[in-house]
Amino acid sequence: MKKLKSYMNNYGRAVLTDTGIMIKGQQSLPADAMEASDSSNANPFADNEDRETRNSFDTSSLISCVTCLSESDSRADESSSGPLPTNTLIPYAKVLHAKEICAVSTELTPYRDEVGEQESSNAGETILSTLVEVTYARPRRHDLVPKKQLLCVGALPSGGSIVEEIMSRSYKGTKRNKTILVIMNPHGGKGHAKKLYLSKVKPILAASNCTVETVETTYHGHATDLAKTVDADKFDIIACASGDGIPHEVLNGLFQRPDRADAFNKLIITQLPCGSGNAMSVSCHGTTNPSHAALNILKAPEIRIDLMCCSQPSYKDQPRLSFLSQTYGIIAESDVNTEFIRWMGPARFDLGVLLNILQRKKYPCEVHVKYAAKTKNELREHYTYHKSKIGRGESQETLDASKQDISESAFELKYPLSDEIPEGWETVDPTITNNLGIFYTGKMPYVAPDAKFFPAALPSDGTFDLIITDSRTSLSRMVPILLSSDKGHHVLQPEVIHSKITAFRLIPKLKHSVISVDGEKFPFEPLQVEILPGVCRTLSYDGSYVETDFDSM
Numbered sequence: 001m002k003k004l005k006s007y008m009n010n011y012g013r014a015v016l017t018d019t020g021i022m023i024k025g026q027q028s029l030p031a032d033a034m035e036a037s038d039s040s041n042a043n044p045f046a047d048n049e050d051r052e053t054r055n056s057f058d059t060s061s062l063i064s065c066v067t068c069l070s071e072s073d074s075r076a077d078e079s080s081s082g083p084l085p086t087n088t089l090i091p092y093a094k095v096l097h098a099k100e101i102c103a104v105s106t107e108l109t110p111y112r113d114e115v116g117e118q119e120s121s122n123a124g125e126t127i128l129s130t131l132v133e134v135t136y137a138r139p140r141r142h143d144l145v146p147k148k149q150l151l152c153v154g155a156l157p158s159g160g161s162i163v164e165e166i167m168s169r170s171y172k173g174t175k176r177n178k179t180i181l182v183i184m185n186p187h188g189g190k191g192h193a194k195k196l197y198l199s200k201v202k203p204i205l206a207a208s209n210c211t212v213e214t215v216e217t218t219y220h221g222h223a224t225d226l227a228k229t230v231d232a233d234k235f236d237i238i239a240c241a242s243g244d245g246i247p248h249e250v251l252n253g254l255f256q257r258p259d260r261a262d263a264f265n266k267l268i269i270t271q272l273p274c275g276s277g278n279a280m281s282v283s284c285h286g287t288t289n290p291s292h293a294a295l296n297i298l299k300a301p302e303i304r305i306d307l308m309c310c311s312q313p314s315y316k317d318q319p320r321l322s323f324l325s326q327t328y329g330i331i332a333e334s335d336v337n338t339e340f341i342r343w344m345g346p347a348r349f350d351l352g353v354l355l356n357i358l359q360r361k362k363y364p365c366e367v368h369v370k371y372a373a374k375t376k377n378e379l380r381e382h383y384t385y386h387k388s389k390i391g392r393g394e395s396q397e398t399l400d401a402s403k404q405d406i407s408e409s410a411f412e413l414k415y416p417l418s419d420e421i422p423e424g425w426e427t428v429d430p431t432i433t434n435n436l437g438i439f440y441t442g443k444m445p446y447v448a449p450d451a452k453f454f455p456a457a458l459p460s461d462g463t464f465d466l467i468i469t470d471s472r473t474s475l476s477r478m479v480p481i482l483l484s485s486d487k488g489h490h491v492l493q494p495e496v497i498h499s500k501i502t503a504f505r506l507i508p509k510l511k512h513s514v515i516s517v518d519g520e521k522f523p524f525e526p527l528q529v530e531i532l533p534g535v536c537r538t539l540s541y542d543g544s545y546v547e548t549d550f551d552s553m
């Protein structure tokens, strides 16, 4: 109770700056200040009805706030003990929620200005202020955790609501109070997904005042079934607390709906990285940390991204969507055939690749391609042009484009699998494809946190990237090439084919091997893939994919 009293009576005086809320010193609430203000608002925890209707986060937040203060005291964590130090900035980007507590008239005590050089001249002056409870995402070790802070903010020159001003600056360019369906795979991330979600994601989402509904998957394919039947009008976002398998399933579930265009127009699909492969989060949120991704889900602007549509004889009447990659050869075999050493974590993949290279395994096939930019020079021109469209301050245009609805025709395939190789397609040199080492096509820059495999990938340029290597490349060249994929430099090497394409047909010539799509094992048979421009809405922290620095490579 003593702590609660001190929480209510000790608060920071703050001003709103362009980038955040600046703490301007400590203040104590005058004894009569609360009585003087509107009694219904005076004490946020006094009103029984309000207390009953407050959500569980609010109730526990007070406790957690008090706990947090005492915890931090004992941990001697200076930054978190009690009110924030003068001149601390709470960036709007980190503000989750703001709530008015009461109006107060306060007498200013002396404080130093932002650069700490001058003492405020208006000390002693009485001003009308608003006591606001601001909840923000505070860094703690590698994570973000919600923290409440009572702040007294002076009246705006416009006379407008302080809380509204804070909230509109904090959620600029994105919707507040979103309704989120979280689909969580409890088996994801070697069984850690649920714990990650509950400890790192849920507190951030709850503090933001979003409405969150959580469903746990109970079988392989459950997320597809959920997406097929979900009420698209009820939710703004489907957030997959999982690896890349669940977004893949969700997209395919939406794709199988009779009202798929409406569903894709309505729902944003994003990932909370709780699995072992979190390429979507690394590429879009720039993080594998679930708490940082959770903040991004609240704050990031939405973008439209291209998807790819896969056709194979086994499922010729129901093509499948892919958002990340398709692969055959060394990479596909390394991922799937090392399942038995899963305990090794990501290292098992590197080991698999290395073993395959050492054995100089080759994966003969035919590859037919519709190029958008065939040579490396053409690819760079394509990249520079499309990247500059995003970078040239046309983000508003991008934002507007992202709001343009798609129609059913967006899913119509240009190149049916049953047709002959279409006119305008080219066949990749058979001397290379008969000795193929890696065939890897992708739409997102990162396939893993340390694998920037497609550094030239762009969200909605209407193309995807093709990478091919020849198994005859010497070991002394192949090893450094693959090792440089963490920086994305492998695509610059003359031994690596790197093109922008809009479609391909891959016809394997082996009897048994692996084709992997978005990390999932697909039938081992001819595969045709074509781009579906801009059909999916997602969230990306900067209105584009995370920066890959391909321009400066």
Ligand SMILES: Nc1ncnc2c1ncn2[C@@H]1O[C@H](COP(=O)(O)OP(=O)(O)OP(=O)(O)O)[C@@H](O)[C@H]1O
Pocket (backbone or CB within 6 Å): 185, 186, 187, 188, 189, 190, 217, 218, 219, 220, 221, 222, 241, 242, 243, 244, 245, 246, 249, 274, 275, 276, 277, 278, 519, 520
């Ligand atoms: N309850 C469940 N039981 C079994 N499989 C499930 C369950 N829920 C989801 N799955 C399957 O688990 C697979 C992997 O899911 P996800 O991508 O979330 O996890 P991950 O940790 O990245 O795993 P992986 O390393 O296998 O990709 C998906 O194919 C999904 O269908």
